Amino acid sequence: MEYRQLGNDGPRIPVITFGAWPIGGGMGSVDEATAIATIRRALDLGITAIDTAEYYRTSETVIGRALVGRPRDAVFIATKVSAEPFTRVRIREALDNSLRALRTDYVDLYQLHRFPSNVPLEEAMAGLAEAKERGKARYVGVSNFTVDQLRTASALYPIQSLQPRLNIFDAAATRDLLPYCAQHGIGAIVHSPLAKGLLTGKYRPGDTFPPDDERSAFPRFQGETFARYLKAADQLQALARAKGVTLVQLAIAWTLAQPGVTSCIVGAKTPAQVEEHVGAADLRLSPEDVAQITSIGEVPGSERF
Numbered sequence: 001m002e003y004r005q006l007g008n009d010g011p012r013i014p015v016i017t018f019g020a021w022p023i024g025g026g027m028g029s030v031d032e033a034t035a036i037a038t039i040r041r042a043l044d045l046g047i048t049a050i051d052t053a054e055y056y057r058t059s060e061t062v063i064g065r066a067l068v069g070r071p072r073d074a075v076f077i078a079t080k081v082s083a084e085p086f087t088r089v090r091i092r093e094a095l096d097n098s099l100r101a102l103r104t105d106y107v108d109l110y111q112l113h114r115f116p117s118n119v120p121l122e123e124a125m126a127g128l129a130e131a132k133e134r135g136k137a138r139y140v141g142v143s144n145f146t147v148d149q150l151r152t153a154s155a156l157y158p159i160q161s162l163q164p165r166l167n168i169f170d171a172a173a174t175r176d177l178l179p180y181c182a183q184h185g186i187g188a189i190v191h192s193p194l195a196k197g198l199l200t201g202k203y204r205p206g207d208t209f210p211p212d213d214e215r216s217a218f219p220r221f222q223g224e225t226f227a228r229y230l231k232a233a234d235q236l237q238a239l240a241r242a243k244g245v246t247l248v249q250l251a252i253a254w255t256l257a258q259p260g261v262t263s264c265i266v267g268a269k270t271p272a273q274v275e276e277h278v279g280a281a282d283l284r285l286s287p288e289d290v291a292q293i294t295s296i297g298e299v300p301g302s303e304r305f
């Protein structure tokens, strides 16, 4: 497993982080025994960073159970405050709840899930600062911020990392956010590298998702739009096959090839899925490969999830 430093002065973390939204049930239910086996398999394979959030349903509780018996410092745990308002009091309560669920007395990274919509940014940043001062968060970060929001937030309190969306179909962060992070020594832990399953090669036009799977409501997973993405995914899969790798591995490696990326958070539901992810950590794409993949990913008329 390759490790990269998180920001200017942060710890070294693996290039693949375990994304814990799916094991919380956000993309269809996953039974607890499978969820625990998946987390443990990831850790055993060197995926020793885990990303979760207050909003990820049973995720924090299941992670807490999966980590019983493991040394605390063997895993880098990142979580987020999700439910607004992001006041100091709310942030303190949310973090204490997360710590209880995770069965630990500190997290390695505590993040605002998004830019605060109904309190001043100063208030939310003071909440993050307090989390660090109380010794309950080693580092603090933000998620889904724009460059302007990141700039304003960094002026209020040092930000260790940003968590933006990045995948072959959603490359916007490569144009402004990632260069900004690289220039200012802010780590970038990117999310949704498989475009929530579009970049796995296993879906066909017309496939449907159960109501408890968020994809059942996403425009990208319906009708013509779905078919258009899957056509591009087929082209990418052919390219992957020619290299002797899978589309999942190609998609992860493409994110890791983007300048400024520290780690890529990949969601998984089974031990077999994490076994496939690990294979991407050693895959190096040439600049020509990256350019070709990027261009296939520019699907016309693309819509948000």
Ligand SMILES: NC(=O)c1ccc[n+]([C@@H]2O[C@H](COP(=O)([O-])OP(=O)(O)OC[C@H]3O[C@@H](n4cnc5c(N)ncnc54)[C@H](OP(=O)(O)O)[C@@H]3O)[C@@H](O)[C@H]2O)c1
Pocket: 018, 019, 020, 021, 022, 027, 028, 051, 052, 113, 143, 144, 163, 190, 191, 192, 193, 194, 195, 196, 197, 200, 202, 248, 265, 266, 267, 268, 269, 272, 273, 274, 276, 277
């Ligand atoms: N900050 C934010 O706002 C934000 C937003 C989204 C995500 N995130 C973070 O980023 C993580 C990753 O994003 P994500 O989990 O939403 O989506 P993702 O990583 O793009 O896709 C994960 C899904 O792809 C499928 N998959 C994964 N590995 C596979 C494999 N080897 N073969 C076939 N299918 C595979 C699985 O679903 P199926 O098997 O059902 O297809 C899995 O649930 C999240 O877990 C979360 O930690 C953060």
